[in-house]
Structures are given as structure tokens and as C-alpha cells.
Amino acid sequence: MSELNSTEKIVISSCPHDCGGTCLLKLHVKGGVITKIETDGGEEPQLRACARGRAYRQRVYAPDRLKYPLKRIGERGEGKFTRITWDEALDKVASELERIKENYGNDAIYYIAYSGNTGTFLHSQLAVFRLLTMFGGFTPCWGSASFWGSLFSSETTYGTLTAGHTSDDIPNARFIIMWGWNPAETVQRTNTPYYLSQAREKGIKIVSVDPRFTDSAAAFASQWIPIRPGTDTAMLIAMAYVMITENLHDRKFLETYTVGFEKFKGYVLGTTDGPPKTPDWAEPITGVPAETIATLAREYATKKPSKLLTLGAPGRTAFGEQFHRAAATIAAMAGNIGIYGGDPAGFGLCPVGLQPNTSTGLIARKMPGGLPEGARQRPAIHITKLWDAILRGKEGGYKADAKMAYITNGNPVNQFMNTNKAVRAIKQLETIVVHEQFMTTTARFADILLPVNTQFERNDIVRPWQAGPYCIYMNKAIDSLYESKSDLEICTALAEKLGIKGYSGITEDEWLRSFWEDANDMSDTKPLPDYDTFKKEGVFKIKIGKPAISFTKQIKDLKANPFPTPSGKIEIYSKKLEEKNDSKLPPIPMYIEPWEGRSDSLIEKYPLQLITTHTKRRTHANMANITWLRTLEPQTIWINPVDAATRDIHHGKTVRVFNDRGIIVLTAKITERIMPGVVSIDQGAWYNPDKNGIDRGGCANVLLKDEHSPAGAFCSNNCLVQIEREFKV
Amino acid sequence: MQIGFYFNQSRCTGCYTCTIACKDWHDIKDGSVHWRRVTPLEKGTYPDVSLSYISLSCNHCERPLCSEACPAGAITKREKDGVMVVDQAQCLGKDMCEMFCRQACPYEVPQFGTEENPKMQMCTLCLDRFLESKKPICVDACPMRALDAGPLDDLKRKYGDLKDVEGFVCSAATNPSIIFKKRY
Numbered sequence: 001m002s003e004l005n006s007t008e009k010i011v012i013s014s015c016p017h018d019c020g021g022t023c024l025l026k027l028h029v030k031g032g033v034i035t036k037i038e039t040d041g042g043e044e045p046q047l048r049a050c051a052r053g054r055a056y057r058q059r060v061y062a063p064d065r066l067k068y069p070l071k072r073i074g075e076r077g078e079g080k081f082t083r084i085t086w087d088e089a090l091d092k093v094a095s096e097l098e099r100i101k102e103n104y105g106n107d108a109i110y111y112i113a114y115s116g117n118t119g120t121f122l123h124s125q126l127a128v129f130r131l132l133t134m135f136g137g138f139t140p141c142w143g144s145a146s147f148w149g150s151l152f153s154s155e156t157t158y159g160t161l162t163a164g165h166t167s168d169d170i171p172n173a174r175f176i177i178m179w180g181w182n183p184a185e186t187v188q189r190t191n192t193p194y195y196l197s198q199a200r201e202k203g204i205k206i207v208s209v210d211p212r213f214t215d216s217a218a219a220f221a222s223q224w225i226p227i228r229p230g231t232d233t234a235m236l237i238a239m240a241y242v243m244i245t246e247n248l249h250d251r252k253f254l255e256t257y258t259v260g261f262e263k264f265k266g267y268v269l270g271t272t273d274g275p276p277k278t279p280d281w282a283e284p285i286t287g288v289p290a291e292t293i294a295t296l297a298r299e300y301a302t303k304k305p306s307k308l309l310t311l312g313a314p315g316r317t318a319f320g321e322q323f324h325r326a327a328a329t330i331a332a333m334a335g336n337i338g339i340y341g342g343d344p345a346g347f348g349l350c351p352v353g354l355q356p357n358t359s360t361g362l363i364a365r366k367m368p369g370g371l372p373e374g375a376r377q378r379p380a381i382h383i384t385k386l387w388d389a390i391l392r393g394k395e396g397g398y399k400a401d402a403k404m405a406y407i408t409n410g411n412p413v414n415q416f417m418n419t420n421k422a423v424r425a426i427k428q429l430e431t432i433v434v435h436e437q438f439m440t441t442t443a444r445f446a447d448i449l450l451p452v453n454t455q456f457e458r459n460d461i462v463r464p465w466q467a468g469p470y471c472i473y474m475n476k477a478i479d480s481l482y483e484s485k486s487d488l489e490i491c492t493a494l495a496e497k498l499g500i501k502g503y504s505g506i507t508e509d510e511w512l513r514s515f516w517e518d519a520n521d522m523s524d525t526k527p528l529p530d531y532d533t534f535k536k537e538g539v540f541k542i543k544i545g546k547p548a549i550s551f552t553k554q555i556k557d558l559k560a561n562p563f564p565t566p567s568g569k570i571e572i573y574s575k576k577l578e579e580k581n582d583s584k585l586p587p588i589p590m591y592i593e594p595w596e597g598r599s600d601s602l603i604e605k606y607p608l609q610l611i612t613t614h615t616k617r618r619t620h621a622n623m624a625n626i627t628w629l630r631t632l633e634p635q636t637i638w639i640n641p642v643d644a645a646t647r648d649i650h651h652g653k654t655v656r657v658f659n660d661r662g663i664i665v666l667t668a669k670i671t672e673r674i675m676p677g678v679v680s681i682d683q684g685a686w687y688n689p690d691k692n693g694i695d696r697g698g699c700a701n702v703l704l705k706d707e708h709s710p711a712g713a714f715c716s717n718n719c720l721v722q723i724e725r726e727f728k729v
Numbered sequence: 730m731q732i733g734f735y736f737n738q739s740r741c742t743g744c745y746t747c748t749i750a751c752k753d754w755h756d757i758k759d760g761s762v763h764w765r766r767v768t769p770l771e772k773g774t775y776p777d778v779s780l781s782y783i784s785l786s787c788n789h790c791e792r793p794l795c796s797e798a799c800p801a802g803a804i805t806k807r808e809k810d811g812v813m814v815v816d817q818a819q820c821l822g823k824d825m826c827e828m829f830c831r832q833a834c835p836y837e838v839p840q841f842g843t844e845e846n847p848k849m850q851m852c853t854l855c856l857d858r859f860l861e862s863k864k865p866i867c868v869d870a871c872p873m874r875a876l877d878a879g880p881l882d883d884l885k886r887k888y889g890d891l892k893d894v895e896g897f898v899c900s901a902a903t904n905p906s907i908i909f910k911k912r913y
Contacts, residue, residue, distance in 0.1 A: 037753050041869055048872040051749040058758075184742035194873055197740050200913065218780035219742040222913070226776050616744050628752055631760035632745050640775060672775040 011477040012538025014462050015053045016455060017619040018115035021187035022464040023049035024539055025056065027456060027477045034060060034456060034477055047190045052619055055628045064438055064625060066451035067482035076427050079444040086483065092448050094497035096431045097135060100404045106137040107400035114410030121461040121515045122508065125409040127487040132406065134500045139400050142380040145415060149315030149713035153324030154347035156574050159564035162355060162550055163346020166468060169547035170195040172341035175303035176206040180232060180313035184215035185616040188311055189466055196220040207296065211611055212680055213673035226675040229609050230594040230718045231286040232314040236326040237591055238282035239297035240268050243333055248301035250335030257558060258332050260573020264588045301334050305341030313717060318594030320713035325589035329572050338555030340547060352548035354463040354471060354519060383416050384708040387425035404431040407442055408487060411621040414441035417704035419687050420662045435487055438625055441687045453484040459508050461516065469542040473535050584710040594718045596705065606659050606720035608643065608679050612700040615682035624686050635685045635698035636669035640676040647723060654726040659703055665726055666698035679723065731791065731811035732854055733881035733906030735888050736784055738895060739913050740875030743767055743782035750870035759842040764852045765867050770896045781912055783896035784876065786852035787838045788905030789813050798833035800826060811906060812854045822846035835900040881906050
């Protein structure tokens with residue numbers, strides 16, 4: 001924190017949402033008010049923030065910030081509330097928790113939390129997690145709306161999630177494939193777009209494989225290969241066919257470092273399973289010309305080192321884990337693992353800085369005597385099955401009947417699939433408590449709604465989203481606005497009312513100091529500054545000199561450094577999966593026809609494939625209400641002119657998008673940037689149903705089927721819909 | 730001396746960071762007013778498509794037609810650095826004038842908010858920041874380092890003298906103080 005003059009100071013902070021970046025914000029504070037925001041102007045690599053971070057002042061001072069604790073007075077979802085005192089609100093929450101526990105047991109309390117804060121040490125869902133654990137437990141959720149296919153694949157194939165390279169390695173590649181990957185909007189590690197631009201300027205060929213011609217394709221790629229949603233695995237497997245039959249695969253690498261390639265080869269060549277998976281086989285499935293597939297395979301295999309860069313989108317499909325398993329297999333076949341300029345196509349955590357999967361800095365794990373594992377391992381409900389579990393409970397085969405929902409750090413009614421079902425489900429509960437900053441889709445259903453402060457109103461530490469060579473101390477810049485409190489303050493007060501001893505007992509600053517002093521996993525790269533220095537400077541950058549890349553030790557000496565898998569090698573064939581004996585989760589990567597894809601008979605009724613995408617104007621549902629960002633572009637559905645013409649749909653006009661799960665109304669964007677037969681909607685716009693239950697907010701999740709892949713991926717990119725013109729009545 | 734802008738069209742991803750950083754720095758609450766605008770330029774037919782973005786503010790032209798058109802003399806050009814300055818106290822406002830400045834500008838730069846009889850507003854080249862030897866906020870904000878600003882002669886030495894780019898035609902009448910790098 002530095003003083004500019006007697007009246008203005010600069011405070012370092014960040015915006016710790018779930019966008020993919022963790023960037024630096026410099027807040028100008030005058031008279032207790034944030035007046036301006038700048039970003040990193042210091043040493044390179046600068047951590048420059050995007051439009052979302054720069055718009056943050058409008059979020060903190062938004063007129064629709066929740067100011068006081070509220071009690072519902074209207075119907076659930078109606079949004080009618082009355083102001084109550086904190087004491088009244090917390091008494092009610094405490095007594096409801098006790099009542100539900102006594103009448104139904106702890107399992108009847110569903111704790112639903114998501115990624116509102118990501119990478120923060122202290123202020124996150126974990127404050128409530130700790131409270132409810134100490135209260136005797138709860139039913140948690142599992143799964144992720146983002147990356148579960150990738151997580152599962154990385155664990156299975158490499159035995160770790162730390163399977164990535166820092167983005168400064170991008171210009172070291174000779175050839176790059178961005179597969180369903182749009183970092184121009186999702187950021188995917190601060191500065192990734194900047195490094196892609198540098199690669200392009202160096203003359204490195206970058207190819208985008210995507211149903212849409214994204215901003216990333218436009219800015220970085222010299223070739224766009226449109227592909228039908230849900231069929232990416234078929235194309236990767238056909239690329240493997242080309243690599244094998246043209247002898248372009250790295251046999252020595254495969255022999256040394258992998259297990260099960262021969263079994264995969266048998267499947268690919270069709271000697272053990274089905275037809276040969278030739279580019280001609282893949283063409284009618286993917287919509288990609290066979291020759292394009294073959295050429296891409298040759299380029300990827302021969303222009304080494306090459307990067308196959310993926311994040312979540314193609315994995316957010318019916319058998320999404322197969323995409324990531326196939327991508328990792330192709331990376332191994334090309335020998336692109338553990339080398340600069342390559343990439344393992346794994347989960348993508350960078351092997352530098354604080355890792356999210358360590359125990360450091362997680363308040364919930366700082367329980368006296370450690371976190372009781374039993375409390376964590378209560379029957380968890382997959383996030384896509386949450387509404388079904390609430391509606392059907394034990395009778396539907398779920399382990400607990402839900403009676404109360406405790407919701408923080410997320411907007412699940414809006415962001416988990418099948419919104420209309422979510423509304424039916426959540427209305428059935430006896431009690432709903434929500435911590436929020438705004439009257440979101442979910443907050444409207446609360447019985448007790450507690451106002452939470454923003455990160456500028458408290459101290460915290462944040463690490464980069466996918467790990468990386470820095471940490472930011474988010475210094476408190478202003479006092480909590482109105483009557484808002486942090487989750488930690490709320491839970492500390494609740495713990496007292498519930499008679500829970502030892503919930504916190506120390507200050508925010510003492511928590512953070514203890515976390516920082518435990519942050520050993522950064523110290524092998526550079527000694528950590530002491531807590532007070534870090535807090536004062538606001539940012540700690542590790543000078544890594546060269547990119548941090550995964551698996552160099554394994555590639556150098558496998559015997560001394562085996563992969564953390566059961567076999568000690570990269571598992572193209574997984575014995576663990578073989579033991580599952582599940583044809584939908586095979587031991588080798590395979591293409592499995594998705595439901596609600598082009599081969600589903602439902603396509604006769606709903607002929608368009610919907611994908612739900614990420615936008616630069618929001619981070620999921622965060623910032624959807626911020627004027628500066630909202631007004632940049634309208635919420636639209638992308639439609640190819642061919643599909644628009646047959647439906648007499650015109651650019652800028654409103655359309656109805658529907659299937660059996662619901663109807664949404666939004667503006668048509670007629671564009672050549674999407675392939676015919678496919679339409680896309682940016683997820684995250686807030687659900688706004690009219691009196692007939694038709695969503696006028698453009699919430700894509702209304703249309704999605706509440707189903708997950710066999711491994712647990714959120715299937716937000718296989719969904720069939722129809723569109724028609726909206727005629728004004 | 731003339732201060733101007735540089736824009737590298739290869740670098741721009743259309744992320745709008747410049748637009749928002751500008752609105753924050755100058756505290757422009759109105760959603761409809763953008764001193765710096767990012768425009769997508771989509772071309773071609775599926776699957777042969779191209780997309781460029783262009784990010785423009787006031788170009789602080791050598792011969793500002795907006796200034797000539799203003800009946801109130803509210804728009805002036807600073808002698809020492811060529812920066813265009815709007816005196817809102819002099820401006821008649823949108824309802825009292827026919828937005829002659831906006832009509833005269835080949836780039837429709839002058840903007841008016843949604844309040845009652847809004848006064849004209851546009852890019853100031855962050856004169857407040859220049860006094861502290863800082864670049865305009867849009868330049869310092871750009872995550873892609875696609876923008877620069879400074880004395881036009883220095884920019885030309887550094888980046889060349891390209892006056893036209895996709896989505897921008899150099900006006901012979903005004904001679905805008907901006908140079909470009911074209912897309913790959």
C-alpha cells in the first residue's frame with residue numbers, strides 16, 4: 001500500500017472470479033471511496049486485467065448491491081423481501097439449522113457452493129464449509145461445471161492435475177492447435193492471449209478447431225476447422241489413425257513412458273473393435289473433411305514441439321472425458337510431453353507457485369486436529385443431479401432427503417442445468433439461506449438473504465487460477481459497504497449462536513499470516529517474503545527465468561521419477577478403468593456417440609445443436625448486472641445465415657429457442673462465424689421468467705439436460721433445440 | 730508537436746479492456762457513451778471467414794472539422810500538443826444544436842449522453858495522465874499491448890506511417906493523428 005499524497009492511496013488487489021485469469025488491480029482510494037482502477041504497470045510479465053476487472057468499481061458501488069439482511073415476504077422467486085437486523089437474521093438461520101438437524105439429521109442440509117471466489121485463501125465457500133462441518137456435517141455437492149472431464153482424464157492418464165506449462169512456453173512451440181479453446185475471452189491464465197499473439201508474430205502456425213470462429217481464432221489462428229459439437233474425440237482418434245499408419249508416432253516415447261498403446265492401436269486400426277477409425281470414418285461424424293483431419297495429424301506429429309491446447313469445452317459433453325483422454329494420448333504419441341514447446345493436454349495446473357490441491361491456506365482444513373475426513377465424505381450429490389435429488393430424495397435413490405439449502409459463492413439456479421426444474425425443486429425445500437452480493441436468480445428464492453461484502457472490503461490472498469509464478473495480497477481498500485459482512489464474519493457469528501467452540505477465534509490478519517507462513521510449496525523456487533512485506537508490496541512474483549513445465553523429471557529419469565499412476569507410466573490403457581467394467585468408461589479413449597447429438601433421433605424434433613459458451617462480458621453469471629459490461633454487446637444466440645434463412649429469422653430480431661425443458665427468448669445474431677446446424681448462447685445471463693415461465697433473460701441453462709457424463713463432466717455442449725421467430729403479441 | 734495514437738490490428742482481440750478502463754478512469758457512468766470504441770469487422774462466408782477488430786477514440790486530427798463546425802466555439806485544439814479539448818460550459822448541448830460537430834467528424838467521434846440536453850464529450854488523450862508522464866489509460870490497460878500513444882513523429886519512427894487499416898480510411902480533409910499496423 002503506498003501513499004500518493006495525503007488524501008489518495010493506492011491499494012493492490014485482484015478480482016478472484018472463475019474466469020481463468022487472476023490479474024492485478026490497483027485501486028485508487030480517496031476518502032474511503034475507490035475512485036479509479038489501474039492495473040499492473042510494474043515488472044514484466046505484467047498481470048494486466050481485462051474489461052471485467054476494470055469494470056469492478058461499478059460492481060462494488062452498484063445500486064443493486066444487497067445492503068442489509070433480508071427476510072422473504074413474497075412467494076419464493078418473486079423477489080419480495082423485508083429488511084431485518086443481523087441479529088434477527090442469524091437467530092433465524094441458527095434456529096433453522098438446529099431444527100432441520102434435529103428433525104431430519106445433518107444430511108438434510110444441502111450445502112451448495114461454487115466458484116464465486118476462486119483461488120482465495122480465506123474468503124470463499126470454505127468458511128461455511130468449516131462451520132457446517134463443525135455443526136455435524138451436511139450433504140455436499142461434487143463435480144464441476146467447468147473441467148471434470150479434464151480432471152478425470154488427467155488423474156487417470158497422468159495421475160496428477162499438475163500437467164501443464166506456464167503460458168510463456170507458448171512461443172516455444174512450432175505448431176499449436178487451440179481445440180475448443182478461446183482464451184481471448186476466457187483468459188485461461190493471465191497473459192495467455194499475449195503469448196499466443198507473440199507466437200503468431202513469430203510465424204508459428206496456430207489452428208483453431210471449434211464450431212465457432214472465436215475471437216481467439218480470429219486473432220491468433222491462420223486456419224479454422226469447424227467441427228460438430230460432441231464429435232471431437234472421433235477426430236482425435238482419426239488423427240491417431242493417420243499418425244500410426246503413416247508411422248509418424250514416437251514409438252520410443254510410447255514404449256518408454258506409456259502403457260497400453262497397443263490396445264489403443266487395435267481399436268484405432270479396427271483390428272480389435274469396430275471399423276478402422278480412418279479420416280473417412282470421422283468425416284461424416286465430425287463434419288470435417290478427411291483430408292483436413294489427415295493434414296492436421298501430420299502437422300501436429302511432425303512440427304515438433306507442438307501444443308494441443310484444450311480446456312473444458314469439448315469435454316463438457318456426454319462422454320467428455322474421452323476427449324481429454326484422447327488428447328493426452330495424441331500428445332504422448334507425438335512425444336510432446338515434458339518438453340519445452342510441447343504440452344501434455346492434461347488438466348493444466350502449472351508446476352510452480354502455490355498449488356490448489358495442497359493443504360496450504362484453506363480455512364476448512366485448519367480444523368483443530370485437522371479436518372474430519374468423515375464429515376467431508378458424506379454422500380455427495382453431483383451438481384447436475386442436485387435438482388433431481390431435491391425433488392426425488394431417498395425414493396429416487398439418493399442418499400438423503402433435502403430439507404434445507406445453504407447456498408454461498410454461487411448462483412446455482414442460474415448456472416446448474418435445467419433451470420425450470422431447479423425452480424420446481426428449490427421451491428419444495430423447507431428453508432433456503434443464501435449469502436450474496438446481488439439479487440441474483442438464486443437469491444430471489446432465499447428465505448433469509450445475507451449481504452456479503454466484496455474482496456475490496458476485506459483482506460485476502462489469491463493464487464493464480466491454474467497455479468503460476470505469483471501470488472497477490474488483496475489488501476482491504478475500503479470498509480464494508482452498508483451492512484455487508486464477509487462469509488467468515490457471518491459464520492463466526494453463527495458459530496457463537498450455535499454454541500460451536502473454536503470456529504475461528506483469531507482475526508482475518510492472523511489467519512492470513514498463518515496461511516502464508518505455511519506456504520512452503522513455493523519456497524523451492526524463491527524464498528517467500530515475510531507476511532508483512534508481502535502484504536505491503538501486494539504482489540509476489542517468482543522469477544522463473546524459463547517456463548515451468550510438467551513431467552521433465554519423468555522424461556529425464558522415469559525410474560527415479562515415475563508418473564504418479566498405478567503403473568508409474570502414462571496410462572493410455574487404465575487398469576483402474578478396466579476394473580470398472582463400464583462400456584461407457586472404457587480403459588482406452590474411445591469415441592462414443594453422445595446423446596442429443598446428430599445421431600440422436602430427437603434431432604428430427606429439435607434440429608439444431610446448442611453449445612453454451614463463455615463471454616468476455618461476464619465471468620459465468622458474475623458481472624451480468626454491471627452496466628458497463630452489459631452494454632458492450634447484447635445477449636444473443638449465434639445462428640448461421642443458412643439456418644436463419646430457413647426460419648425467416650433476421651439479425652437483431654428476437655427469437656424463441658426451445659426444447660422439452662423450456663423456452664428462452666433472446667436476440668438473434670446472424671453470423672458466418674458459426675457452422676450451420678449449430679447455434680450458441682453465452683451462458684451466465686440471468687434467468688428472468690415471464691408469467692408464462694418463458695425466460696426473457698437469455699439463460700442458456702434453461703435448455704440443458706441435467707445430466708453428467710459417466711466420469712462426471714457437466715454436459716453443457718450437447719443439447720438439441722429448435723428456434724423460431726418471436727412474434728410480438 | 731502533435732500527440733497521437735498507434736493501433737496494432739494484429740494484436741487486438743476485441744476484449745474491450747480499453748473501452749472499460751477509459752470509462753472507469755474518466756468516470757463515465759452512462760452505458761451508451763464510449764470515448765474509446767471497439768468495433769468488430771466480420772467478413773466472408775462460412776467457412777472462409779475473417780474477423781478484425783478496430784479500437785478508436787478521438788483521433789485528434791490535424792485539421793479538426795468538428796472544431797470548425799461548432800457554433801459555440803466549444804472545441805479547440807491545443808497548440809502545444811494538438812490535443813482536442815471540449816469546453817462543456819460553452820457547448821450548447823444536443824437538444825440546442827444539431828450535433829454539428831458529430832456531423833462534421835468523419836469518424837462520428839463526438840458523443841452525447843442520455844441526460845437532459847447532454848453536452849458533447851470525447852477522448853481527452855488523458856491529459857491528466859500526460860501531466861504525470863503517463864500514457865493514456867487505454868494504452869496502459871491493453872492486455873495485448875496493441876495500443877500506444879505519444880508524439881506522432883516518435884510513433885512513426887517506431888511503428889511506421891500506415892494511415893489506413895481495415896475499418897479505417899484516413900480522412901484527407903482532417904488528417905487524423907493515428908497510425909496503424911495492419912493484420913498479418
